[in-house]
Each structure stands twice: as structure tokens, then as C-alpha cells.
Amino acid sequence: MPVLLTSLDPLVAALRADGYRVVGPTVRDGAIVLAELDRADMLPYGWGVRLGPGGYRLRERDDRAAFANSAGPQSWKQFLHPPRQQLWSAERDSDGGFTVAEPADEPPRYAFLGVRPCDLRAISVLDHVLGAGADNRYARRREGIFIVVANCTEPGETCFCVSAGGGPGVGPGHDGAGYDLALTELADDDGVRYVVDAGSEDGWRLLDRLPYEAAEPPTTARARDAVARAADRMGRTLPAADLRALLAGTLEAARWDDVAARCLSCGNCTMVCPTCFCTSVEDTTDLTGDHAERWLRWESCFDLDFSYLHGGPVRSSRRSRYRQWLTHKLGTWHDQFGESGCVGCGRCIVWCPVGIDITEETHALAAEYEASTDDRGGGAQR
Amino acid sequence: MSAPPTLAVWKFASCDGCQLTLLDCEDELLQIAGAVRIAHFLEASRAVVEGPYDVSLVEGSITTAADADRIRRVRDRSRILVTIGACATAGGVQALRNFADVEEFRSVVYAKPEYVATLADSTPIAAHVPVDYELRGCPIDRTQLVNTLAALLAGRRPDLPMHSVCFECKRRGTPCVMVAKGIPCLGPVTAAGCGALCPAYGRGCYGCFGPAATVNADALTAQFRVLGMDQAEIERIFATFNVAAFKAATTPGAPEEHAAPAFLGMPQVRRAE
Incomplete structure (x- = not known):
């Protein structure tokens, strides 16, 4: 059964207390970017976007909704498959050979807050391409990420997830899994509230520690309806052909x-x-020639x-x-x-x-x- | 142990800013001085060692007949020749003269114009002698310079990508200034290498690294018009440090891929002869 949260502060605090680096949307440089969040009030409350081909503008909303906007300039790829990462480094030994070592640092333990259903699918696509579950760098980054979905109630002018085979919501009545919690935001005169579904045991465990209320059936129905209506308001479509x-x-x-x-x-x-x-890869050597590195870059x-x-x-x-x-x-x-x-x-x-x-x-x-x-x-x- | 490789730095028509980038390598300067023998660098020392030189860094464009001769002598004495900066790689801002009457400039600017011997055009080094590698920019990027020297010392090909500045904006997470703010930006047609510096500070790229490997100026100028630029502004945005290179890349009928592709393990740019 879904529950109701009247604030996301306890959620962000609980995730941080568990050692997660919480990454989510926030306003910077005239756009809603993805960045590490210290507190829930860094979310883009009250900001919407106007989108068009080659154009993106922030706009102030009449309400305080944080998620009534759509995909920004970055995606979760930035964190799962970073733009630049070291593959190995090599040091020259005294005998003239080289010792090669992989970076020893553990990947950050992320909680992704505000993952759109389209982006949840994108993460799944990346999993299939880059090998989640395998013994590789991507899998080590991917493993243990806590995913909080934000269902879409206000698709953008350039959105077309439905005709791409997806939809604006996850949760009961929708396909798919792969998330821990799913939020549906309701913003009105009563303020901002979130109908929350858990998608995993970890999600339930976290939810149990938060000061949630029961979600009354009419409130849940409003949330479900808002997501369902979003499916009919996509700004664009792909052809229905094969x-x-x-x-x-x-x-x-x-x-x-x-x-x-x-x-x-x-x-x-x-x-x-x-x-x-x-x-592609780039190689670097230092001026002495005793130290070399190989980096992967987009x-x-x-x-x-x-x-x-x-x-x-x-x-x-x-x-x-x-x-x-x-x-x-x-x-x-x-x-x-x-x-x-x-x-x-x-x-x-x-x-x-x-x-x-x-x-x-x-x-x-x-x-x-x-x-x-x-x-x-x-x-x-x- | 063999003697360290020799490095020479040469100046032609330029402002010295790119040479100063070498002195500006504060953290690496001692390492550079330890790894190479600086044999000719008048900006730093009057002590000069005769050539030949293993690596020559050449700053500046060719604007006089005397310099056209001198660059040939520099080339003859240099095993690897690397041009540094927009003057050396594209003719620089002084190549604006190529599209005007140099006689008129000379008569207006100088009190005794008859003392000034100059060519009608300002041309890049590669128009005169073969060039092994180009470092773009006005000025060049310090990190690219150090990485190039390190690569040449190690005997490997420097990493000098010719894709657009947009790659670097996206890698560093800068939201596009053109899309999000409507600021005209030359990034989509400009070669990377600066780390997308200007957009990171909220302004458009002004193309100081010159044309990327592929340039579709018609498509970009069409968008500049949508953003409210008039024809004079559009001509002006291309007519700065790399005016001659952008003109060549944007002339109707110019080949779609104007720059030679990088050859693995081979010198990158050898245009003359």
C-alpha cells in the first residue's frame, strides 16, 4: 500500500545517514542539473521548464512542485558511466619494468533521487550494454545504488516516452521494477505531498524509518490519475511503425x-x-616518463x-x-x-x-x- | 646516459602570449627544465645553443619576406616542429588584413610607412613549411602544452582531439549556454582543447581554438539568426583570432571535412609542400 510523505527532508537525511551520496535535481546555470544534495531544500521547488528544439528555459511555477519539470541537460549516465575515469596507472620499476595498477578507490555509494521513468529505463539499457552483474567497473558503480523514482505528472514539450515504449509512471499498474521507492508529487494549496510506493525490500526498510502517514484512497487516486493523464499529454511521438x-x-x-x-x-x-x-581511451605520461596513466573518456x-x-x-x-x-x-x-x-x-x-x-x-x-x-x-x- | 633532448622556442608575428604559457607552467616548469635542454628561448634566456633541435615550438604568423625565409631555416634545424597558438596555426587576428587593403592600413597606422616592409597576407606556419603538430588557441592551453611535451618525450603521439568544444562542455557538466540562455556560441564548430573554459563561466565560445575537424557554418549561422544576430554580427563573430581558418572552412564549396584527419603515429599536420 502506498504511503504519504509531506516532506522529503527526512528521506534525504535518512539516506545520508546510511552513507549514501544523494544525487538529485537542483537549479544551476539556468537549468535543472543533477548534483549532490545535502538537503531536500536544494531540489528545484517551484521551478518548471519550457522546452523546444534547441531551447530550454526555466520558468517559475505557481506552485512549489519540485518534480513538475522534465529531463535536464544531464542524465544518470554522468554518475554510472562517468565522462572520464582512470583505467590504470603504471610506475616504472627500478629494474626498468613497469608495475600496472587499477585505481583502488571504491566507487561512491549513490542514492539517485528523482529518477524519471524514462531514465529508469535508460539505466536498464545501460545495464544491458555495460554489464551490470558482471565483474567490471560499471557493475561496481551500479551495485547498491538506491533509486528513488519521481513519476511524471507534467511531461515536457519534447517528451515521447509513451511512443518509445515506456510511460510516465512506475508503481502498481505499471510494468517494470528496478527502483526502491517511487514518488508521485501532488502540489496544490495544501502544499507539496508525495504518494510513495516501495519497489524493493530496501525501499520498505527505509520507508519504515520515515514519518509517513497513511495515503487516503482519494489522495492515492489523484496521484494515479495525474500520472495516467500525463501519458496522454506527451509533446511528441515516434512513428508507430516497426x-x-x-x-x-x-x-x-x-x-x-x-x-x-x-x-x-x-x-x-x-x-x-x-x-x-x-x-575512447587517452594515455598520459609525465615528463619524467616514470608514470603513465590510461583514461576512458566519453x-x-x-x-x-x-x-x-x-x-x-x-x-x-x-x-x-x-x-x-x-x-x-x-x-x-x-x-x-x-x-x-x-x-x-x-x-x-x-x-x-x-x-x-x-x-x-x-x-x-x-x-x-x-x-x-x-x-x-x-x-x-x- | 644520453644528453636530454633540446627544445627551442621561436617567435614570429605574435604577442608572445603563447610563449609565456610555457613560463606560466609553474608546477611543471622545473620538471620541463629537468627533462629537456632549453636551447633557444629568448623570452626566457639570452643564452642560445646552436641547433639542430629535437623539438621547436613556433609562435606567430608569417607577415614578412624575411620571416618567410627564417621559418625555413628553423624547420631545417628542427626534428619535430610544433606550432603554438592561433597566429602560428591560422595567421592570427592580424590575418584580418588578408580581407582588406594592407597598403591602406600601412599608410594610416605608421608615421613613416616606407620603413615598414610587410606582406599582403598573414599566413600560418604550415603554409610555408611542414608542421608536425599544432597547438591551437589564443593563447594555447597550458595542460595541452605540457601533455604534448610529455608525449614527445615519451615518443608517443600527443592527444590533440579535433572534435567540438561541446564534447568538453558536456564532459564537465556545463549546461549549453546557447540552448539554456540563448547566448551565441562557436563551440559546435570550434576545436576542443581548452576544456570548454568560456561556457563554464557563462559566456559563448569565441572560437579561439579555430575550426573543429568538421564545420557546418551555414547551420550554425542559421541558428544565430534565430537568436537575433544580424549579418554583420555573424561575420564579426567568426572574424577574430582564427579569421582566415574560419573563412577557409566556411567558404561556400569548402570540403565538408576541411581538416586532414589525424594519422595514427604519424605527424598530424604537414600542409606545405
């Missing part, structure tokens, strides 16, 4: 030239994408160097690089990992400096595909 077939069938579409003319190839879409995972398929093989880059045109990104994200990700790489968070639309819209591009490809299959009289591939 995207894997669509992308495989449009490799020579004219639309790729069109989008290539607008694309900066700057890599922003891949950096803000909560599932884009590509990396890389992007929009970098010319990304596809560099002997003699030159394989994907030398913007057209080929944008096509690589989109066909992988929506199409060949299925072949590789058995699911889509897109969760419909809309970040790539908002944070593209020139506002290229993945849903618009995919609809255009679908229209071109449909026209071409109609021309062939029958649309056999549909």
Missing part, C-alpha cells in the same frame, strides 16, 4: 542529406543521451576520429555519421541488445544547438519509406 525495419529500409533515403545539411556534427545529442555509451560517433581506421575515417560525411547514430539508436540496437536504445526523454531534441528533432526526422523517414513502398505497389515490407 522502427527496426524502417531504419533498415531507409539507408539511402533523401532525408539523410536534408538532416546532414542542418547537423553540426558537434556530438551534443550523443553526450546528453542517457544511453549513448561510447568511449566519445561520440559524430567525431571524425571515432571511425578512424587505417587510412582515414570510415564515416567521413555528416550524413553518414548522423545516419549511424539514428540507425543504431532506433534500429540496430535491437539486433545488438534486444531492445531500442531510445527511451523518449527528448534530451537530444532540446540540447541540439540547432534543434534537430529525432521524432521529426524519424517521421520524415517513415513518410519517405511509405511513399517508396507504395510506389513499388504493395508495401511488402510494411
Whole structure:
């Protein structure tokens, strides 16, 4: 049964008391970023956002809601798969050899507060790609993270999680697990309250230590209804077609030239994408040559160097690089990992400096595909 | 034990700011002095050791016939030649003359213009001699300089990525100033290497590292217009320290990928000859 919290202060305090570093949304540099929170009052109470292709603005809300906004410039990838991490270091021995050591530091023990359902799916996608449960660096970071979901009651103009196969809520009546607590925020004249569902034993144990009240059925119903209505208010959609077939069938579409003319190839879409995972390595040596390090850093398929093989880059045109990104994200990700790489968070639309819209591009490809299959009289591939 | 490698620093048409970056390496300066023999660096010492030199750092652009000769002699005596800064890699802000009448400037600026011997264009070092590596920037980035010297000492290729500044903004967690604040920013078309310094302080990138490996200026200027810039402002934002390089990269008909790709284990830039 859900319970009611009238404040998140005890939740943040309890998580911190348990040794978690609590990370959640907070306002900085004109955006709602993800940062370590000392206290619940660092959450973006009273802030909403206005989103569009290539545009993001904070706006003051009439209420004090902290979660009535949508995905910001960062995702949880920042913490699970950091932009730069050391793989190993090496010291020269007195006999001229090298001793190589992995970093000994334990990964931080995070509690993620305010994970959107789309981002919960993105974490699951990363788990499948980077190997949660395996004996690796990602798994060590991932293990033991306490996840507090914030269900969406106010989707953004660029949101399309529903048509990407997800939805704005987790909890009873919704698919999936993978979280410890799920909050649904209610903000009105009575202030801000949270209907809370537990999704794990750890979640229950933590909840038991908080000063919760019983959630009256009408309050719970209001919360459930707000999430259900959010599903109908998505700002955008992906085509209802089989995207894997669509992308495989449009490799020579004219639309790729069109989008290539607008694309900066700057890599922003891949950096803000909560599932884009590509990396490259950089080596450093010090001036004495006695100490060397190898670091992993975020890389992007929009970098010319990304596809560099002997003699030159394989994907030398913007057209080929944008096509690589989109066909992988929506199409060949299925072949590789058995699911889509897109969760419909809309970040790539908002944070593209020139506002290229993945849903618009995919609809255009679908229209071109449909026209071409109609021309062939029958649309056999549909 | 063999003698330490020799390092020479050369100045052409420039403000000295990039050379000063070497002296500004406070934490590493003693280590650098211990790892190499500084054989020619007039900004730091009048003591000069004759070449050849293992590594030459070259600052400044070529603006006179005499300098066009001198850079060839520097190249002849240098095993590895690294150009440092926007003047050496792109002609610098003084390359604004390339798009104006240098005679007019000379007659207006100097009391005795007949004493001034200058070329019509300010050109990068790579237009005159082969260059092994380029450090971009106005000024160059200190960390990139130290890392490059360390790489050359170790005999490995320096890590000098040519992707956009956006990579670095995103890696350091800076929300995009163009998207979140509507501030025009050259980051999407500018080479990384500075650590995305300006956006971290809430201002747009002004392109001091010059064009990234790929530049789609038409797409970016279309967005600048949406943000309210007029044509004169758009021309001006590109016309600073790397004016000649951005002009070349944004001229209609310029190849989509204007910069040569990095060659693994091979010198990065060798444009002349």
C-alpha cells in the first residue's frame, strides 16, 4: 500500500545517514542539473521548464512542485558511466619494468533521487550494454545504488516516452521494477505531498524509518490519475511503425542529406543521451616518463576520429555519421541488445544547438519509406 | 646516459602570449627544465645553443619576406616542429588584413610607412613549411602544452582531439549556454582543447581554438539568426583570432571535412609542400 510523505527532508537525511551520496535535481546555470544534495531544500521547488528544439528555459511555477519539470541537460549516465575515469596507472620499476595498477578507490555509494521513468529505463539499457552483474567497473558503480523514482505528472514539450515504449509512471499498474521507492508529487494549496510506493525490500526498510502517514484512497487516486493523464499529454511521438525495419529500409533515403545539411556534427545529442555509451581511451605520461596513466573518456560517433581506421575515417560525411547514430539508436540496437536504445526523454531534441528533432526526422523517414513502398505497389515490407 | 633532448622556442608575428604559457607552467616548469635542454628561448634566456633541435615550438604568423625565409631555416634545424597558438596555426587576428587593403592600413597606422616592409597576407606556419603538430588557441592551453611535451618525450603521439568544444562542455557538466540562455556560441564548430573554459563561466565560445575537424557554418549561422544576430554580427563573430581558418572552412564549396584527419603515429599536420 502506498504511503504519504509531506516532506522529503527526512528521506534525504535518512539516506545520508546510511552513507549514501544523494544525487538529485537542483537549479544551476539556468537549468535543472543533477548534483549532490545535502538537503531536500536544494531540489528545484517551484521551478518548471519550457522546452523546444534547441531551447530550454526555466520558468517559475505557481506552485512549489519540485518534480513538475522534465529531463535536464544531464542524465544518470554522468554518475554510472562517468565522462572520464582512470583505467590504470603504471610506475616504472627500478629494474626498468613497469608495475600496472587499477585505481583502488571504491566507487561512491549513490542514492539517485528523482529518477524519471524514462531514465529508469535508460539505466536498464545501460545495464544491458555495460554489464551490470558482471565483474567490471560499471557493475561496481551500479551495485547498491538506491533509486528513488519521481513519476511524471507534467511531461515536457519534447517528451515521447509513451511512443518509445515506456510511460510516465512506475508503481502498481505499471510494468517494470528496478527502483526502491517511487514518488508521485501532488502540489496544490495544501502544499507539496508525495504518494510513495516501495519497489524493493530496501525501499520498505527505509520507508519504515520515515514519518509517513497513511495515503487516503482519494489522495492515492489523484496521484494515479495525474500520472495516467500525463501519458496522454506527451509533446511528441515516434512513428508507430516497426522502427527496426524502417531504419533498415531507409539507408539511402533523401532525408539523410536534408538532416546532414542542418547537423553540426558537434556530438551534443550523443553526450546528453542517457544511453549513448561510447568511449575512447587517452594515455598520459609525465615528463619524467616514470608514470603513465590510461583514461576512458566519453566519445561520440559524430567525431571524425571515432571511425578512424587505417587510412582515414570510415564515416567521413555528416550524413553518414548522423545516419549511424539514428540507425543504431532506433534500429540496430535491437539486433545488438534486444531492445531500442531510445527511451523518449527528448534530451537530444532540446540540447541540439540547432534543434534537430529525432521524432521529426524519424517521421520524415517513415513518410519517405511509405511513399517508396507504395510506389513499388504493395508495401511488402510494411 | 644520453644528453636530454633540446627544445627551442621561436617567435614570429605574435604577442608572445603563447610563449609565456610555457613560463606560466609553474608546477611543471622545473620538471620541463629537468627533462629537456632549453636551447633557444629568448623570452626566457639570452643564452642560445646552436641547433639542430629535437623539438621547436613556433609562435606567430608569417607577415614578412624575411620571416618567410627564417621559418625555413628553423624547420631545417628542427626534428619535430610544433606550432603554438592561433597566429602560428591560422595567421592570427592580424590575418584580418588578408580581407582588406594592407597598403591602406600601412599608410594610416605608421608615421613613416616606407620603413615598414610587410606582406599582403598573414599566413600560418604550415603554409610555408611542414608542421608536425599544432597547438591551437589564443593563447594555447597550458595542460595541452605540457601533455604534448610529455608525449614527445615519451615518443608517443600527443592527444590533440579535433572534435567540438561541446564534447568538453558536456564532459564537465556545463549546461549549453546557447540552448539554456540563448547566448551565441562557436563551440559546435570550434576545436576542443581548452576544456570548454568560456561556457563554464557563462559566456559563448569565441572560437579561439579555430575550426573543429568538421564545420557546418551555414547551420550554425542559421541558428544565430534565430537568436537575433544580424549579418554583420555573424561575420564579426567568426572574424577574430582564427579569421582566415574560419573563412577557409566556411567558404561556400569548402570540403565538408576541411581538416586532414589525424594519422595514427604519424605527424598530424604537414600542409606545405
